[in-house]
Amino acid sequence: EAxxxxxxxxxxxxxxxxxxxxxxxxMNHEYMSWYRQDPGLGLRQIYYxxxxxxxxxxxxxxxxxxxxxxxxxxPLILESPSPNQTSLYFCASSLNPPGGGYLDTQYFGPGxxxxxx
Amino acid sequence: AxxxxxxxxxxxxxxxxxxxxxxxxxxxxxxxxxxxxxxxxRGLQFLLKYITGDxxxxxxxxxxxxxxxxQTSFHLKKPSALVSDSALYFCAVRDxxxxxxxxxxGTRLKVLA
Numbered sequence: 001e002a003x004x005x006x007x008x009x010x011x012x013x014x015x016x017x018x019x020x021x022x023x024x025x026x027m028n029h030e031y032m033s034w035y036r037q038d039p040g041l042g043l044r045q046i047y048y049x050x051x052x053x054x055x056x057x058x059x060x061x062x063x064x065x066x067x068x069x070x071x072x073x074x075p076l077i078l079e080s081p082s083p084n085q086t087s088l089y090f091c092a093s094s095l096n097p098p099g100g101g102y103l104d105t106q107y108f109g110p111g112x113x114x115x116x117x
Numbered sequence: 118a119x120x121x122x123x124x125x126x127x128x129x130x131x132x133x134x135x136x137x138x139x140x141x142x143x144x145x146x147x148x149x150x151x152x153x154x155x156x157x158x159r160g161l162q163f164l165l166k167y168i169t170g171d172x173x174x175x176x177x178x179x180x181x182x183x184x185x186x187x188q189t190s191f192h193l194k195k196p197s198a199l200v201s202d203s204a205l206y207f208c209a210v211r212d213x214x215x216x217x218x219x220x221x222x223g224t225r226l227k228v229l230a
Contacts, residue, residue: 033217033218035220040222042207042220042221042222043207043220044220045218090160090161097216098149098211098216098217099216105151105163106161106163109160111158
């Protein structure tokens with residue numbers, strides 16, 4: 001089944017304790033992206049990746065890191081989490097990056113609810 | 118700057134009545150627009166998209182959206198609402214200045230039995 005998976009689905013942690021949220025897609029998609037969803041703010045893009053080893057900042061990258069060593073995986077790393085990073089996080093992928101002649105549908109993972117105490 | 122706006126935080130509609138969820142956009146160049154739906158504890162699911170051509174776009178689950186260039190709107194519609202349509206709906210636009218999508222703030226649809 002074509003899907004985007006995220007782990008963990010729920011995480012409660014404390015300020016400053018490094019964590020990684022994994023994201024994996026099995027559709028051979030080029031483009032992957034991380035979003036955070038906050039009430040009243042909708043989805044905001046954190047980072048995106050056009051392809052392996054190509055990543056770039058989205059609208060709210062501060063406090064986050066990503067890597068794209070393999071096409072299928074796009075982990076989100078919080079080196080020193082803070083309470084303002086408490087949020088619902090979504091990973092998404094699409095066959096091609098938005099732009100040029102491409103307008104591919106994004107596929108979203110089920111979300112990771114993170115609480116930083 | 119590219120943007121989308123969803124002016125209503127919540128829309129309530131009775132089951133069987135038509136529903137409309139509003140979205141307006143501001144883009145330079147041709148707009149490429151999407152609607153996604155988020156059910157409780159689930160990720161976003163694609164409903165439909167507008168690229169070019171017919172102003173009425175048909176999508177999943179009986180939803181459709183009307184593109185109106187003069188009003189810069191892309192409202193989501195359904196002729197007869199179901200209780201199971203209750204969810205959070207997001208409008209999105211492709212940002213032509215960067216390889217990304219911009220999402221609205223979301224509209225919660227509540228269909229009352």
